[in-house]
Amino acid sequence: MAKKLPKTTSDSSLSPLPSNFASVTEQVSFETRVSGKKRKAETTIDATKRIKKAPAPSDKPEDAVAGAEATPRPKRRATKEAIVKEETIDDRDNGKTLIRNNKSEDESGDDGAKVKKTTTRKTRNVKNMAPIAERTKDTKLRVGAHVSSAGGVQNAIVNLISIGGNAFAMFLKNHKKWESKDLDPEHANLFIDRCKENSICAADCCLPHGSYLVNLAHPDPERKKQAYGSFLNDLTRCHKLGIRLYNFHPGNANATTREEGIKLIAENINQAHKDPATGGVITVLETMASLGNTIGGTFKDLAAIIELVKDQSRVGVCLDTCHVFAAGYDLRTRETYAQTMEKFDKEIGFEYLKAFHINDSKAPLSSHRDLHARIGTGYLGLRAFHNIVNDERFHGLPMVLETPVDVIGEDGKKTEDKGIWAREIKMLERLVGMDVESNEFKELEAKLQEEGTAERDRIGGQVERKKIKDANPKRTRAKKQIESEDVDDMED
Ligand SMILES: [Zn+2]
Ligand SMILES: [Zn+2]
Numbered sequence: 001m002a003k004k005l006p007k008t009t010s011d012s013s014l015s016p017l018p019s020n021f022a023s024v025t026e027q028v029s030f031e032t033r034v035s036g037k038k039r040k041a042e043t044t045i046d047a048t049k050r051i052k053k054a055p056a057p058s059d060k061p062e063d064a065v066a067g068a069e070a071t072p073r074p075k076r077r078a079t080k081e082a083i084v085k086e087e088t089i090d091d092r093d094n095g096k097t098l099i100r101n102n103k104s105e106d107e108s109g110d111d112g113a114k115v116k117k118t119t120t121r122k123t124r125n126v127k128n129m130a131p132i133a134e135r136t137k138d139t140k141l142r143v144g145a146h147v148s149s150a151g152g153v154q155n156a157i158v159n160l161i162s163i164g165g166n167a168f169a170m171f172l173k174n175h176k177k178w179e180s181k182d183l184d185p186e187h188a189n190l191f192i193d194r195c196k197e198n199s200i201c202a203a204d205c206c207l208p209h210g211s212y213l214v215n216l217a218h219p220d221p222e223r224k225k226q227a228y229g230s231f232l233n234d235l236t237r238c239h240k241l242g243i244r245l246y247n248f249h250p251g252n253a254n255a256t257t258r259e260e261g262i263k264l265i266a267e268n269i270n271q272a273h274k275d276p277a278t279g280g281v282i283t284v285l286e287t288m289a290s291l292g293n294t295i296g297g298t299f300k301d302l303a304a305i306i307e308l309v310k311d312q313s314r315v316g317v318c319l320d321t322c323h324v325f326a327a328g329y330d331l332r333t334r335e336t337y338a339q340t341m342e343k344f345d346k347e348i349g350f351e352y353l354k355a356f357h358i359n360d361s362k363a364p365l366s367s368h369r370d371l372h373a374r375i376g377t378g379y380l381g382l383r384a385f386h387n388i389v390n391d392e393r394f395h396g397l398p399m400v401l402e403t404p405v406d407v408i409g410e411d412g413k414k415t416e417d418k419g420i421w422a423r424e425i426k427m428l429e430r431l432v433g434m435d436v437e438s439n440e441f442k443e444l445e446a447k448l449q450e451e452g453t454a455e456r457d458r459i460g461g462q463v464e465r466k467k468i469k470d471a472n473p474k475r476t477r478a479k480k481q482i483e484s485e486d487v488d489d490m491e492d
Contacts, residue, residue, distance in 0.1 A: 133164030133422035136429050141389055142167040142205050143358070143428050145401040145421040153183075153241060154190035161198055163422040167205040167398035169247065169357075172237045175211040178226060183237050191241055203244040207284065207318065207355045207398045210234055210248030216268040217251030217261030217295055228268050235272055239279035245354055245398070247284045247318045250296035250305060261295050266308030273311045283309075284316040284354050289326035289370040297327045297368075299347040306352060316354035319344070320402075321388070322373070323357070325380055328366040332380060337387040356399040358385065358428070360452070362459045371459060374403045375424050377452025379460075382445040386431045401425070 144165025149156040149172070156170040173180035195202050211234070214227045231248065238246045253261035269283050285305060288296035295301050302317055309315045321331060329343070330336035344353065360378030363369035376382035388394065405420040427444075434441050 129158045129162040131162045131164060132419045133426060135161065135164045135166055136426070139166060139429050140392075140395040140432055141399060141429055142396060143389075143399045143401070143425045144168040144205070145403075145425070146170065146209060152187035152190070153237075154187050154194055157191065157194035157198060157200065159418075160200070163418055163425060165421070165425055167207070167355075167400055169207045169209050169398075169400045169402075171211075172208050172234050173211075175209070176213065178213060178230060180233070183240060188240055195242070202242050204396075205398050206241075206243045207245045207247050207400055208234065208238060208243060210246065212249070214248065215251040215254075216248075216265045217253055217256060219256045219260065219264060223255075224264070224268075228271065231268060232272050232275060232278065235275075235278040235281050235283070238281045239277065243281065245282050245284050245316070247286050247355065247357075249288060250285050250301070253293045253295055258293070258295065258301075261293075262301065262304045263308060265295065265305050269305070269315060270308075270310050273309075273314050280314065282314050282316050282354060284318045286318045286357070287320050287323050287327070289320075289323040290368050291327070292368075297323075299329075299344055303348045306348065312352075316352045317348055318355040318357060319353060320357035320359065321380060321384065322359035322361040322378075322402075323370060325361045325365055325384075326363055326367050326369055326371075330365055331384040331387060333383065334387065337384065341391070350393065353394070353397070355397055356388065356394065357402050358388070358399050359402050360385075362452075362455050364460055364463055367459075367463045369459065369463065372402055372404060373452055373455065374420065374448075375401070375427065376445065376448030377455070379456060382431075382441070382448055383436060385428060386434065386436055386441070389428050389431045390433070399428070 144160060144167035145163060146169040147156050147159035147163070147165070149159075149170035153170065153172065156168060160168045172183075191202075194200075200206075211230050214230050215223070216227055216231060218224050218227055234248075235246055238244070250265050251261060256264070272278050272283065285296060285302050287299075287302065288294045291297050295305075306312060306315050306317075324340070325331060329340040331340055344350070358375065360373035360375050360380045361369075362371035362373040362378050364379045373379075375385055388399075401421055401424055403420065403424060405416050405418055406414045407417045407420075409415050431441075436442075
């Protein structure tokens with residue numbers, strides 16, 4: 001039987017868009033203030049050239065893989081090489097795009113002083129951005145996306161408003177580096193002010209994403225210390241910003257046993273909970289796609305961690321739809337959705353379900369591949385999302401899109417179209433109460449499936465070929481190697 005979900009304390013994040021925001025425009029523009037002077041800037045392309053020298057932190061979940069690529073990897077067999085390429089090719093390009101787009105927002109550039117000065121000031125003062133879509137008021141859902149916080153956490157609010165979201169994720173610091181600057185108090189104040197100005201309750205609708213470098217299941221004392229330091233630092237940032245939920249990947253047991261890894265994760269969580277600097281922030285474990293040594297690919301793994309947490313009011317789970325599907329939990333039909341949710345409640349408990357990552361999957365059920373697709377275009381399909389948004393038990397929980405927004409321009413280059421998120425948010429809101437037998441639903445479902453055909457065929461083919469290879473005993477060595485490299489397989 002379903003347990004009662006905790007009531008959210010406020011619905012203020014569902015408030016209307018402030019009237020000072022202009023209506024839909026195609027040209028993204030924002031106001032900046034340079035040394036007290038206001039001026040208008042249009043897009044950020046001009047700052048692009050500088051980036052080769054000092055790559056800006058990409059600020060998007062998918063780019064984790066690209067980040068991992070930056071670290072030299074051990075040589076591997078062609079089999080794995082091909083798979084890795086498939087999983088990262090989009091992301092790597094995406095990273096480039098993002099670097100370019102974030103360029104003028106980034107604080108970490110080290111080019112010529114003149115350029116840098118202008119760029120940095122610009123970044124810190126991104127005040128306003130014409131919205132692509134207006135936020136829906138009085139919606140039952142809190143849907144949004146993982147938005148960029150490049151240049152400072154305060155910019156996430158501008159990015160959120162521009163896509164019309166009512167929930168969001170962001171990185172609190174550079175998620176691909178161990179070192180980070182302290183949270184700038186000016187940024188923190190701006191974040192809090194902008195939340196207030198836009199009636200956004202960060203405690204209820206913000207779900208920052210942890211660093212991909214952190215593995216809380218590492219037994220080595222030095223590595224453990226480093227991972228814990230970064231984890232604690234993020235939690236203290238949440239506390240300072242009034243954020244209540246913090247999402248992170250549980251870890252992997254590459255250097256230890258699964259059982260020991262689970263104990264280490266719980267130990268780290270307990271230690272962080274005891275630190276007053278973390279306030280009452282809830283540590284939210286994300287469901288993972290992989291098997292291998294990744295911890296969190298099954299509901300049982302997550303339940304085992306939670307069981308060892310002393311203050312269970314401060315631990316929760318974020319269900320990533322792509323990850324659970326890739327891990328073998330189906331959500332596509334009314335029946336399979338109900339079964340998966342029943343399993344979640346039985347093995348973990350709905351009282352621990354704090355948020356969703358809303359992604360379709362380019363890879364089939366139980367493929368253990370973490371490849372996010374746009375809503376309705378993947379193997380999950382629109383009906384899976386219809387099931388979720390119409391499940392009233394989850395209304396009010398943050399639902400964060402981590403879907404790819406890269407598009408190929410006329411010049412053949414990839415750029416980002418944040419309008420994709422804006423449209424997905426509106427579509428998910430529209431699915432509430434929609435009859436799956438109606439023409440409206442069927443047409444939308446068919447259109448989106450059609451859009452994703454090529455990608456589903458491509459990835460589906462790879463998964464099939466791998467299955468055949470894995471079934472062939474002569475290939476055992478290659479398979480073992482794949483499993484042992486899970487440490488490199490970053491997920492969103
Ligand atoms: Zn994630
Ligand atoms: Zn995710």
